[in-house]
Amino acid sequence: MGRVALVTGGTRGIGAAISKALAGAGYQVAASYAGNDEAAAAFTAETGVPAFKWDVSDFAACKAGIAEVEGKLGPVEILVNNAGITRDGMLHKMAPEQWHAVINTNLNSVFNMCRNVIEGMRERSFGRIVTVSSINGQKGQMGQTNYAAAKAGELGFTKALAQENAKKGITVNAICPGYIGTEMVRAVPKEVLDKQVLPQIPVGRLGEPEEIARCVAFLVADDAGFITGSTITVNGGQFMI
Numbered sequence: 001m002g003r004v005a006l007v008t009g010g011t012r013g014i015g016a017a018i019s020k021a022l023a024g025a026g027y028q029v030a031a032s033y034a035g036n037d038e039a040a041a042a043f044t045a046e047t048g049v050p051a052f053k054w055d056v057s058d059f060a061a062c063k064a065g066i067a068e069v070e071g072k073l074g075p076v077e078i079l080v081n082n083a084g085i086t087r088d089g090m091l092h093k094m095a096p097e098q099w100h101a102v103i104n105t106n107l108n109s110v111f112n113m114c115r116n117v118i119e120g121m122r123e124r125s126f127g128r129i130v131t132v133s134s135i136n137g138q139k140g141q142m143g144q145t146n147y148a149a150a151k152a153g154e155l156g157f158t159k160a161l162a163q164e165n166a167k168k169g170i171t172v173n174a175i176c177p178g179y180i181g182t183e184m185v186r187a188v189p190k191e192v193l194d195k196q197v198l199p200q201i202p203v204g205r206l207g208e209p210e211e212i213a214r215c216v217a218f219l220v221a222d223d224a225g226f227i228t229g230s231t232i233t234v235n236g237g238q239f240m241i
């Protein structure tokens with residue numbers, strides 16, 4: 001049996017592509033989700049990957065959810081922190097609820113998940129953690145102070161956790177996607193995509209969820225043990241650092 005991989009937000013969008021890629025590579029995959037039961041059921045019916053419902057912004061729920069996954073599949077050796085939301089607005093109009101929802105779901109969730117798997121990974125001297133951050137955590141984005149702060153926070157967290165666990169066979173990395181053609185981005189009016197978004201992308205198109213998934217599969221492999229604390233940008237050349 002392959003190693004157990006847990007993908008948060010693994011039933012839709014980029015996360016679903018990651019779940020499928022890892023299942024295809026022979027891992028035992030568990031996909032978590034927040035509340036869209038219909039999408040989760042359709043995903044499991046299509047892929048055979050089991051879906052588990054809990055809120056990643058809730059520490060106790062993460063602890064219980066991980067225990068349930070481990071009870072069914074075995075210890076989590078690979079964690080992909082992918083779940084995320086946006087609640088955009090200019091700061092001068094932003095409600096505290098918009099700020100807290102985005103920080104809790106995107107950043108505090110990464111603490112909640114990692115804290116509940118890291119001791120087991122250290123005991124077993126193996127682990128792979130990949131967090132899906134964003135181009136907007138690297139460059140900032142008008143209307144997204146909350147999201148940019150959360151996504152930049154994930155990058156600092158990744159480097160610190162990588163240092164803490166480098167001698168324990170655990171790698172910790174981040175991926176920063178640019179515009180990826182998920183439901184969220186495809187919902188943007190075609191005219192806005194064509195006139196405002198695509199001209200910013202040198203490659204001249206949106207990315208595909210599978211292009212992020214391939215990058216995750218590369219980072220979680222057993223033979224990727226020398227890559228840790230890295231931030232990999234997958235953005236069609238939109239922002240180069």
Ligand code: NDP
Pocket residue numbers: 008009010011012013014015032033034035036037039054055056057082083084085105132133134135176177178179180181182183184185
């Ligand atoms: P989607 O909105 O398509 O999917 C989000 C997934 O996360 C769903 O499975 C959702 O569950 C889950 N989720 C949301 N909130 C919670 C929560 N509180 N607890 C548990 N699960 C939750 O997102 P994308 O695929 O577009 O994005 C995936 C990641 O990639 C995010 O971190 C996003 O910030 C990042 N990203 C996306 C880009 C893009 O262009 N799409 C660009 C850069 C970064 P449910 O189905 O139940 O709602």
